[in-house]
Amino acid sequence: MRIGVIGCAGRMGRTNLREVLTTSGVTLSGGAERPGNPAVGQDLGMLAGLDPIGMAAGDDVAALVRASQAVIEFSTPEATLQNVAICAEHGCAHVIGTTGLSPEQERELRRHAERTVVVWAPNMSLGVNLLLGLVEQVARTLDPGFDIEILEMHHRHKVDAPSGTALALGRAAARGRGVELDAVAARARDGITGARPTGAIGFAVMRGGDVVGDHRVVFAGPGERIELAHIASDRRIYARGAVRAALWTASQRPGLYGMAEVLGLRPAGG
Ligand SMILES: NC(=O)C1=CN([C@@H]2O[C@H](COP(=O)(O)OP(=O)(O)OC[C@H]3O[C@@H](n4cnc5c(N)ncnc54)[C@H](OP(=O)(O)O)[C@@H]3O)[C@@H](O)[C@H]2O)C=CC1
Numbered sequence: 168m169r170i171g172v173i174g175c176a177g178r179m180g181r182t183n184l185r186e187v188l189t190t191s192g193v194t195l196s197g198g199a200e201r202p203g204n205p206a207v208g209q210d211l212g213m214l215a216g217l218d219p220i221g222m223a224a225g226d227d228v229a230a231l232v233r234a235s236q237a238v239i240e241f242s243t244p245e246a247t248l249q250n251v252a253i254c255a256e257h258g259c260a261h262v263i264g265t266t267g268l269s270p271e272q273e274r275e276l277r278r279h280a281e282r283t284v285v286v287w288a289p290n291m292s293l294g295v296n297l298l299l300g301l302v303e304q305v306a307r308t309l310d311p312g313f314d315i316e317i318l319e320m321h322h323r324h325k326v327d328a329p330s331g332t333a334l335a336l337g338r339a340a341a342r343g344r345g346v347e348l349d350a351v352a353a354r355a356r357d358g359i360t361g362a363r364p365t366g367a368i369g370f371a372v373m374r375g376g377d378v379v380g381d382h383r384v385v386f387a388g389p390g391e392r393i394e395l396a397h398i399a400s401d402r403r404i405y406a407r408g409a410v411r412a413a414l415w416t417a418s419q420r421p422g423l424y425g426m427a428e429v430l431g432l433r434p435a436g437g
């Protein structure tokens with residue numbers, strides 16, 4: 168399969184390049200960056216931390232999409248929305264890891280996914296996708312006397328909060344309880360907040376250093392506490408999931424899918 172990488176000079180873009188270049192059965196069709204990014208013109212092998220491959224980063228996403236069967240993109244919400252439209256026009260599969268989309272951007276993404284195969288997941292690692300199922304199960308089992316709090320920490324460069332993964336964990340917990348996350352989420356607390364409402368799902372966010380991604384879900388009950396956590400120490404876990412998703416798209420019909428379907432944790436039609 169010919170796979171292209173959009174946002175190829177970013178933290179995830181370089182990791183995705185490396186994963187594509189070192190996975191058997193896939194070929195790198197190219198890499199694209201934001202016009203004006205200093206990496207444009209640089210060798211893609213070197214951006215990946217490998218030997219030069221004689222192929223340079225470009226800034227023409229449409230040309231990359233035409234040369235690819237699937238593209239992997241971890242960039243910004245705005246770029247992702249522009250690029251999913253290009254993928255839909257050319258029938259190229261789009262694997263998206265970008266987080267921080269607004270509800271309107273999410274609706275637009277869904278519209279484009281009617282015309283091509285799109286996999287969009289806030290976290291492409293196997294571990295977090297297993298954790299989502301565990302959190303839903305524990306939340307379904309415990310009564311609302313157990314307070315649910317979601318803690319996350321990421322590197323100092325991260326621009327969106329709470330992380331896409333933390334919000335997905337919140338949605339999983341809410342699903343387990345049979346409620347809508349928006350109705351119960353406490354996304355910020357400051358000052359005299361009053362006592363914690365029963366049934367709230369709280370979020371706490373830390374940013375610092377080079378933390379790849381830590382998530383912890385706390386179920387705090389009377390006299391005991393259950394904690395489920397995922398600690399990422401290598402971005403390769405996300406890139407591995409992204410390449411697996413790209414290969415999976417080859418046998419799918421147009422539509423919006425998640426990692427649960429890619430990993431076989433949920434049927435693709437369900
Ligand atoms: N789903 C998952 O498993 C994971 C998701 N993420 C998410 O991925 C996203 C990116 O994270 P990260 O790699 O750390 O961020 P970076 O800022 O390191 O990388 C983003 C890259 O996209 C580039 N870019 C911006 N606009 C365009 C455009 N129009 N065309 C092509 N490239 C463009 C940026 O260029 P420039 O700097 O010039 O703007 C930058 O090189 C975030 O939303 C993050 O939350 C991260 C890890 C795992």
Ligand SMILES: O=C(O)C1=N[C@H](C(=O)O)C[C@H](O)C1
Binds near residue numbers: 321325331332380
């Ligand atoms: O920006 C990051 O780095 C990450 N972003 C994703 C998120 O917002 O959940 C996934 C992972 O936690 C790393």
